[in-house]
Amino acid sequence: MISHEHRFIFIHIPKCAGTSIEQVFGHLDSHRGRGGQDHRSLRMLQPAFSNLHRLHERGNLFEVGRRFKHHLSPNVSNPNNKIQVSPRQYQDYFKFTIVRNPWARAYSWYRNYIRDPLHKGAAGQSDISFHEFLHQHAGRGMLRSQLYCITDYTGRVDMDYIGRFENLNADFGTICNKIGIETPDLPHKTKGDGADYRDAYDQANRDLISTIYQEEIKLFDYAFD
Template sequence: MPICQKNKFIFLHIPRCGGTSIERVFNLRSKQQLFGVVRMGDQERTLHHLTPGDLEELGLVDPSVLESYFKFTIIRDPFSRMASDYLWQQRYDRHNLFKSMQFSDYLDFAESVVKNQRYFEKVHFDHFRPMVSYCLNGGELVVDDILLLENIDIELKRIQPLIGVVDLPRINASPSYQHLSTRENIDRVRILYEEDWLLYERIQALHHSLYR
């Protein structure tokens, strides 16, 4: 959840939704900007993946800044996000957990993390947090705009007056995951992340009418 003091915006970085590119282009990569991994008691917290609820709980941002700065996030198709994360976790397997996992085992693991709220047990477990947790706090919408990754260039141009000009690099792009797109896998993700699907479909419909 990096903060850009220069342009007065807060970016809610949902893992595997293009956030690294945003952080790179605006140079939002210091702890002062809420970027990096810190130890808090027995938890590993990735500052740039904090949710609005985390900010409220930890008191890391002045309430006046939270209220006045432009707040936005980027979402994507929930299945695409999980398939992308599976390949990413295998590539950067920090804890030696994912490299030999089949996708079905990865989804079993995701279910365990989500159902038991294990997001801070190890670094990168926060990748399994639902996208809605970055958009809502206590059931209330707390971001000013929700962008779609598949339309990211158009979306960033639309909010350019609020965040500045963006020439977005493509960083951490995933290889093809078409082989993972089976009906069973898609259905499992839809059940686990039901609220994310509802959010995604609603934003997709809204933006379809916006760009017609």
């Protein structure tokens, strides 16, 4: 999400309270229905042409392709999801994101997946176990590594502030203070069912998440418990 009014870039990692943050800043005001969230990665927003020599590295070419496909697609229903920044704005704007415990995040996406008939229908699956879901989706698509979403073309995590889902209200207050606004209440736009993610994991699936997301687990000092 890009806000020229407040001069910030927010990287909305799925299942990390991003829809609530977008709602607060009016990103969804002109949109009705599904698909209004802005899940563009940092590299989809970062001006690419000053980094042409790096486009073959670390999936950069893939992200450039996603960027142009997204920009040209008639299926992007929220016009705010096509807002761009200039190189100067990219350098000057406050960049932030929210991250989440990867075990909790994966389970939250699973719960959302099995509640949503469109997700299941699109995949041709009327029923799927958590074990099957993890082996199909962990590390891919909406469950890409959180670091993948917030690294620039050099492979650096280019964020001015990284908040935590587990400390959301306090960290969102810090974000608003840095932006220079009063802290509004965050709506629970896509509230979960309150189930404890730890009850869903056996040792094998717990280890699977540890392996796939080991880099972010180490960087953000997350643990299963």
